Structure formats: C-alpha cells, structure tokens
Amino acid sequence: MEGKHATAEEVARAAGVSQSAVSRAFTPGASISAPLRARVNAAADALGYRPNAIARSLITSRSRIVGVVAAYLHNHFYPSVLEALSRELQARGHQILLLTADMAQGADATLDTLLRYRVDAVILASVTLSSRLAQACRAAGIPVLLFNRTTRAPGVASVTGENRIGGRAIARHFVALGRRRAAFIAGVEDSSTSRERERGFLEGLAEAGLALHGRQVGGYRYDGAAEATRQLLRQRHPPDAIFAANDHMAIAAMGVVRHDCGLDVPGDLALAGFDDTEPAAWPDIALTSYAQPAGEMARRAAEALLSMLDRPALTVRRQVVAGRLIIRGSSQAA
Template sequence: MNEGRRPATSTDVARRAGVSQSAVSRAFTPGASIAEETRRKVEEAARALGYRPNAIARSLTTRRSRIIGMAAAYLQNQFYPEVLEAMSRGLRARGYQLLLLMPEHGRHADPLLEEVMAWQVDGLILASTTLSSALAEQCRQAGIPVLLFNRTTSTAHVSSVTGENHRGGQRIADLLVAGGHRRFGFVAGIENSSTSQERERGFTEGLARHGFDLPARAVGSYSFEAASAAARNLLARADRPDAIFCANDHMAIAVAEVARHEFGLRIPEDLALVGFDDTAPAKWRSYALTSFSQPLQPMVDAAVALVCEMIENPAAPTRQAVVPGELVMRASTRLPESGWLDRDGQRIWRGHESG
C-alpha cells in the first residue's frame, strides 16, 4: 500500500510491470486487446502498488465518460426495474456504467438535457418517456446517440428497440373473440405513448377483422390509481365489457383488484382480462394473467448492442429493432377449444397460425 505517499499512477504500474503506459490502460479497459501475460503483469503490479484506475482522468484523455444515461419516468411497472437490472449488467460487460435519470411521468425528457450534458454521457437510452424533436436535435449536435427503448418516434436520426406492440394487440383480439367474448374494453396507457397507441391500434384492427366495433375505452396512464379509476368507469357501464385488454400488466392488475373487490366479478367467468409485458406479477397464482410477452433479455441485448454500436460508429445508420413475443395464456381468460399449444410449460396462443 502507499499510505503516507502519493497514490500510485499508471506510470508507476507500467514501470513496475515493465510494460508501456498504454498497455496499463488496455488492461483496465473491458474488451480491449491485450495479451494475457501482459494483463497478468499489469494486474500484479497494480495490486502491489495499490493502484486503482481513475475513471475521471481516463475520460479526460479518451473524451469518453463510459457512462450511458437511461431515462425512466416511473418504476411502478415491474417491467422497468427488471429492464434496469438487465441493462446495467449488459452495459457493465461492455465497460459502461448506467446512470438513471428520472423525468416527470408522462412528460418529455427534455428537462434532463442539462443533466445529460453535465454528466457527459456517451449515449442516452429513453425508456417509459417521450422524445421531442428538439431534444433529439440537441443530442445529435452534441454527438450523443439516442436510443428509444420500448418506444418509437417519427423523429429522424433516432434508433429504437421495441416489442411487437401492434401484432400483440391483434393477437389479443383474436384470443378474446375465440373465447366467446362480445363486449370489449381497452384501458390505454399515456395518450402520447407510442406503445399504448400501437397496442390499441392492433387491438381495434383485430376486433374489426372479426366484425366488431371499437371497444369501450378508458385511460389508465400506466398508473395503478388511474387504471383503477378506468376500471370503475368501464365496469359501471350498462353494457359492461366481458373482456378488457389493458396496455400493460401493471394496469391489468389494478383492473383485477377493482373487478373482484368492488364489483364482485369472477375472472374469467364474468370478466376476461389481458395485459401486456408478461412481467413477474402476471405469473403469480393470485392473478395468473394472460399477457403478451416482451422478451426482456433479448430486448435488452438488442439495446445494449445498438447503443454501443452508435457510440463506436457515429456514422452507423439508425435502426428500428423489433423483438418478437408471444401471447401467453393463463387463467384470466377463457380457454378456446383450439388455436393454442403447450411450450415449455406455458400455453401459447397461436390462433390461425397453429395449423
């Protein structure tokens, strides 16, 4: 140890290990090319001297902070805490650290711009929040690549990673019609959210294909409290829906609570219920919620690869990656006579694709 003396520097480590200073830098940079014997010498010298690489000093040299900002407006929905954990692991394996930014729920991420610039992040991932064209342009001018996660935008120069929102809505309509339902409801998320819009569009188009009008509609804003109010609105109607699709699982659980405990309804006998995301609570026996899956790890893997590619190659073209999912059937919906299959202990709705 260097108690009583100045902290060891990379120059000290290089001298002790008998290697160049650049070799020391590569030894502590994940993914950098370096011979294993050289790495071993550097690590032994660093331990002997008590050396720790200085991330701030390195960023001044490389002009990279190795920090990726991720904006997530709310964490009540279990999908996003799971995403954050997986995203942090994936970025750390690439040598980056994740910085969580919290914009106001339901608003643009624009007020975060000062934080983004102050932290000198190498890239920005926006999840559960929206992007204005002004923020996109400011980030582009600053050389900060922006990736939308579970969101899309019409703004140019922005890449995205999403699940099958439109197709998922269509599949849910097919399942509910096959289950014998005739009165449908939809609980929307935040009105300007592309995910909610695409899921609703797929659902209404799917119902129309079977000859049904638009479903009864209420807005849950991706909030437990707002979704509970939306459920009361729908279930108090004279033509109460016998099947409700909620734009995510978090809201579907709120609807289930209201249906059971305030209206005395049985699920699925009196009311079928479907969510979206297939989060952990959907699998709990208390809810056994039918839900269209958003495969979390494949989506995170795609996002990590894409944001790292944009950082390392600023000229790379924008891409919109769509990760396929499945409609997982559980006890919150009626079981049609056909159109489904068992796979790895799960019942998957295939509809007309099953043949």
C-alpha cells in the same frame, strides 16, 4: 487503508518504467511486450492501482457510461429491463448512469446531467418527456435509443415489442372466447406503444366484425387504470373483456373488477395485459398477457447502441422483438 489512490506515475516509478508503459499495460492490444506488462502488473497489484476512468475519459472523450432514463419503476417491466440492460452493458464494458425523470424537474435538468457527464449514449425508457429528450440528445450528437417506444423523429433508434401484433393476438383471443364487448384501457395518449397496441386490438376485433365497446385512459398508472376501470363498468352494458395497455394497469383493473364490483374473472369479464411481467404469473393474479422478452430487448438495445458509437454513420434502426401470447386464468378458466 489508504484514502488516496495510486497513480500510473507511482506504479511506473515502482516498476522502473515510464508512465506510458503503465498505461499500455492496462490497454488491451497496446504495443507492449509480455515481460514488461508482467512487471507493471506486479507493481500495480502491490500498490492496489486502478486506472482512473475519469482521467481516461477526459482524454479519450469516451466515458464508457450510458445514461438510462427511467420513470415509474413501479411498473415491474422496468426493473427487469434495468437488470437486463445493466447486465448487457456491463458485459460490453459500459456502465449505467441512472436518471429517474420525475416530471417535477422536467426534461431540461435531465438533459443537463446527461450532457455534463458526457455519457456516450442514452437509453430512454420513460414514457413522458422521451420525445423531447430524444430530440435534444440527437441535437447534441449523442446516440439515442428509445426503449419500448418509438418516435417519428429521424435519427432515433428504438427497440420495441410487437405491439400491433400483440394487440391483435389479444383481440383474437377474446373473440375466440366468445366475447362481444371488448374495451381498451390506454396508457398515455401520445405514446406510440399504447397507440400501436390499440391499433392491433381494433384490427383484431374488426376481423370479427366487432368494434371497441369502451375506451378509457389509464396513464400507465395503477390508480389511473383503477379509475378507468370503474368508468368502464359504470356503462349501461359493461364490457365482457378488457385489454389494458400493460400488465400494471391490467392488475389494477383486476382489483376493481373483482373486489369493488364483485364480478367474476374470467366468468363475467376476461382480462388481459401486456409485457408478461412477473406478477402476471403469480397464481393469485394469473393474468393473460402478451409477453415482451425484456432480456432479449435489452441485448438488442445494448448491441445497437454501442455499435452506433463505433460507426456513427451506421443506419439507425428500429428493431422489433417478437413476443408471444401467454394465456392464463384471467381470460380462460383452467
């Protein structure tokens, strides 16, 4: 219909009131009488008026936009996270500005956009760059939350799963299955997530007097994990169990183990991942995994972050959300 948007001014004129009245009519809890509000609403509806969030942001210096930095959405954990975050933030009246941080453009460009758009807060769900970005955001006074990772840096909130406990659970599971040569495929070396999972895994093995039988780095990528698996299987005494730092890599490993090497899973080799993403439950994959509740994690993240907006002095918390081991055919035949 019309290319131009109605303004509060126009609505005011149509309703025979002041522009302030229009503003108040659209502000919950503002000082305005019911009849006036009704009159304004009528005029607003007639003109198809919507308050301009841009203008509102300018004056309130609150954009009601949260920057979400993600990367490598091929890992199916993140789409779930994104969907959950979007739901939770929208429910709290905020929107998502989605930035994908391909390392090509680096942290600087990402930070630049984040700052220019005056996002109220930032959620970092990208492995790479996240520490630097977190620091920079904090320096700029923006509340930051790391999703599915942590940092030693102070003032940065985080929501993670039970990485250490999960790693331990998987080790115990392998041990219970009688496996003696368990290997680990790490994500990225300096990622807290991968390190914690590995630590737990080692502890679990140590309880049974076992040590790691092999270790490779998969970089959280499909191809990287496939190559890592080939390396592991090339050893003189190949492992009889592999724990990959996430499902995505575990699935890559599964492909190599079964199809490149013709081994039987779980017969010759037990396999486990982390996250319990949707594909893990597909019958043809049936991957044992330590589940991370993406929905619950997102809820906590949204809650924590937005409460930091209201009370900046609030203690920044590192939250850990409980998960559980899901045993499937990749480790234990039905």
